[in-house]
Amino acid sequence: MQTFDLEAEGLRALNSALHAQASTTNQTVWDVVNPKGSHAIAVGLDAPIEVNVKGSTGYYCAGMNKQATVHVHGSAGPGVAENMMSGTVVIEGDASQYAGATGHGGTLIIKGNASSRCGISMKGIDIVVHGNVGHMSAFMAQSGNLVVCGDAGDALGDSIYEARLFVRGSVKSLGADCIEKEMRPEHLEILADLLERGGCDAKPEEFKRYGSARTLYNFNIDNAY
């Protein structure tokens, strides 16, 4: 295991050391100490390595991640795991706005709560939130799964496309074109797998499923306001 003191060595040195992992070493486990809310920690990784951030992070931690497992032992600032392609990102604490925004793949697990716009424009990522999510979560969500073990705020899934939303608690309001949908056996199966990967002991049967009514799919003046 390698320990990297972010405060002492700086962000550029950290990210270039992590980017070099794919080709030059077999060091697969990294501990990053003293993150102190720094931005852009462990961004653009592309190797099956494990990065443990020992504290809270600023904006865009693990942005555009591929293959790597990034574990934040604290809370994460805005845009954690934005545009993730693959791999796993785990946040022990809470996540700020836009968690998992535009993510194409991989799994984002948030053990605490997520703020507004969690999963905005998601494009295939799976997001499991143990707590609550804020307003406008899954806005324009294209594909992938968002699991919320707690409650969802206002306008959940506004203008949603084909993403699946599973919420155990209450939904303050649904956004335009987002409706509750029947939970069929195949959905329970998908959800069971997500909960297991997310380390949640909730039961799939306790959740409701939400998705697109698909009435906004073709441009129509009645949809414009």
Add this chain to the structure above:
Amino acid sequence: MKDVKSNGIPRTTPIQSATFSQSINAEIRRAAATGIYDIRGGGAKRKVPHFDDLLFLGASISRYPLEGYREKCETSVTLGTRHAENPIELDIPITIAGMSFGALSGPAKEALGRGATLAGTSTTTGDGGMTQEERGHSNKLVYQYLPSRYGMNPDDLRKADAIEVVVGQGAKPGGGGMLLGQKISDRVAEMRNLPKGIDQRSACRHPDWTGPDDLEIKILELREITSWKVPIYIKVGGARPYFDTTLAVKAGADVVVLDGMQGGTAATQDVFIEHVGQPILACIREAVRALQDLGMHREVQLVVSGGVRTGADVAKCMALGADAVAIGTAALIALGDNDPRWEDEYQKLGTTAGAYDDWHEGNDPAGITTQDPDLMARFDPIEGGRRLNNYLKVMTLEAQTIARACGKNHLHNLEPEDLCALTMEAAAMARIPLAGTDWYPGKPGTGY
């Protein structure tokens, strides 16, 4: 019609209202019949103050010209010198603007790459992501980072020679995009991760940052992912050029791309195209002033676009302080868009060559703004690339001709003092003296 009534009393000639013109009335009838606003491609069609309202003075006793054809007049430009390890070096200051794959066909993107590469300049991706056709045929390719993030991935980001964070476009500052279902082929749908055949909206705001302070951090992330190698441009529509340029520089831009209201688009509401944003003529000096106030003119490069058509336009942009220009519509015309050879088919679509703008519908007779395989097959990307190269060459020669006449051995040496304005409006907007005077509206110390 006789101008005298049957009873011998002179008749008032029927007068078409200038306010309620034929085209306005037709639009009212269309709106009344359909209940839907008009969506189209292209840029503003109304006449606004433009580069045609400026003239070069040329050399005289006080200015010494360079010999046309013979004496050297440099055209190269380097973009992204502020932070990037590998700035973009171009032979000519005319770049190809970002146009989306989806709006344009794969072969059209290939042709843009071929033509730009032959001419020694860059092309730009667009909404919908990077295609192999374009990357493969473009020596220098700028990758757009857009609100929709359609097709965005770190591998393509790292294949790019520069990254352009798109905040806005001149045709629709504050607006998003629209790609109608007819153009969503399997390939376009897959790249955008959306079902085939549905109308796709492109968001007007970025999903993971809101203001200039966030943007600065976003740029830090992009630089970290690409190891600080490539320049980062910020593209803004011509809305508040002084403040937008200032904030872009503050956010860390290497290059500011400023697109005036005449700038083309693949598709948006006509009301947006015609009524939102400022003409590029009114934007350039304000952006340059912002750069000068920050001590960043020429350190952060300024690329301007929106109705650039000729070498004279290029030279005027440079004289007003830009480092380079970008062209969209003109490049499509060079490829063969709106060519009169397809007039019969334009007529069938209810339009005429030169006016065709329903690019979003995917029926382009010239095979450029379409995803229909039969129409696409009409367009030859090699020939298209050759034509674009020719056109870029002509524009460059024209700009050089003017620069030499003004005694300049580099296009960048053109300056506001080389110009005069034909109209009060142009004089005020470009802060160039009205022809025959040493005055422009708002000139300091003149009291007006």
